[in-house]
Amino acid sequence: MWQATPASAPKPLIINQQLAHDLGIDLAELETPSGTDFLVGNLVLEGSTPVAMAYAGHQFGGYSPRLGDGRALLLGEMINVGGQRRDIHLKGSGRTPFSRGGDGKAVVGPMLREYIISEAMHALGIPTTRSLAVIATGDQVARETWLPGAVLCRVAASHLRVGTFQFAAQHEDRTLLQRLADYAIDRHYPHTRESDNRHLAFFQEVVTQQASLLAQWMLIGFVHGVMNTDNMTISGETIDYGPCAFMDAFDPTTVFSSIDHQGRYAYANQPHIAQWNLARLAETLLPLFADTQEKSVEVATAILLDFTAQYQSFWLTGMREKLGIMNEQNGDEELITELFDIMQAQKVDFTSLFRSLSSSVRGDSSLARALFTEPTAFDRWETSWHARLSLETTEGMAVADVMDLVNPIYIPRNHTVEAVLTAATEGDLTPLHQLLDVIAQPFKQRSGYESFATPAPPEFTHYQTFCGT
Secondary structure, three states: OOOOOOOOOOEEEEEOHHHHHHHOOOHHHHOOHHHHHHHHOOOOOOOOOOEOOOOOEEEOOEEEOOOOOOOEEEEEEEEOOOOOEEEEEEEOEOOOOOOOOOOOEOEHHHHHHHHHHHHHHHHOOOOEOEEEEEEEEEEEEEOOOEEEEEEEEEEEOOOOEHHHHHHHHOOOOHHHHHHHHHHHHHHHOHHHHHOOOHHHHHHHHHHHHHHHHHHHHHHHOEEOOOOOHHHOEOOOOEOOOOOOEEOOEOOOOOOOEOOOOOOOOOHHHHHHHHHHHHHHHHHHHHHHHOOOHHHHHHHHHHHHHHHHHHHHHHHHHHHHHHOOOOOOOOOHHHHHHHHHHHHHHOOOEHHHHHHHHHHHHOOOOHHHHOOOOOHHHHHHHHHHHHHHHOOOOOOHHHHHHHHHOOOOOOOOOHHHHHHHHHHHHOOOOHHHHHHHHHHOOOOOOOOOOHHHHOOOOOOOOOOOEOOOO
């Protein structure tokens, strides 16, 4: 058991009312002083045994045998109203045995960033951990300057990571590894128990879930920023929103993290890194796959190689939907590649372009053309695209409506997020609530919210994000 560092004057900055309802938590109780103390770690509920979880991990390719929750606590588990088991977890709750010299604390800006981005991902339909609350601690935290401290209360299907398996495997105890794998199976993929080899089937499920997740990131222009193996979940949820952001102008080399100097976790590299991380998971599970090392490597390699095909299938299906293409035809990939080449060459805003294409289907190309400095290249592509759409059996207006269901108009744009976080750090939460209201309905255009759909101003360049520690 481990105890959070007491917060001197905890005060809720925001509580996720809908998530509280989904968890079956009495919102009135959560909003009381004792509820606040629970959300910040000052109060441990009866029956709860908070723990700092141990895990290992590859960070930027380098292996660390002992990482763990350096500033986090798993408070416990609960069953939500849908009968699903959920972890309740604190981030920024103070030093733990894994803090490695750090203070274990967090500040308002990064904790609200995780709240904003995770809730945006949820609204976009992308598997993600959720944010239940951000609580100001009333204490100042030393970073480059003194900043107001905060704790995030996070909800997840579990906090089992690739790094969790790496930590177990390094003990060279097959029984321990099997117990962990069987627990993960029971919690996340119980149907695999019916397989001839449940551990191999479990690995296959994790690979498939990650292939799907990465395709969804790429389809929305999301850059995670720190895809270490300790930041990849077994459940397939997006976790640990540190230096994350959504891409503005399309560029496959986009990097936001201030410490990713080599571009390891750049936008275009994300699927490759996911496969690399899954290879590290496979290495931990080899003793459970087959009777011999040779056979285990053979079957694991086949599944790993299939990741690429699965990812490509998920991504291509998603891209067809974004372009209003319902049926597969030869030449679709070339059509998509040509569009991305034009977008990259002319630095076209990712989100705005895909949202504007439904207007083209409805007969108005002006919104899309206005995004290009030299629209003639887009005009040629648009002609080819419309010719491709003519092969579809669905009526044009219906196609446009479907496109608007997968191409958001509102995302947490970086310049808006930064303005919101600055205001919140200074004590003004009004912009935060406005942004959260907008991104809760990302596909529905609403009057009066035009500024939230506007690309970053020209001076907003070389944007960097920080992990917040």
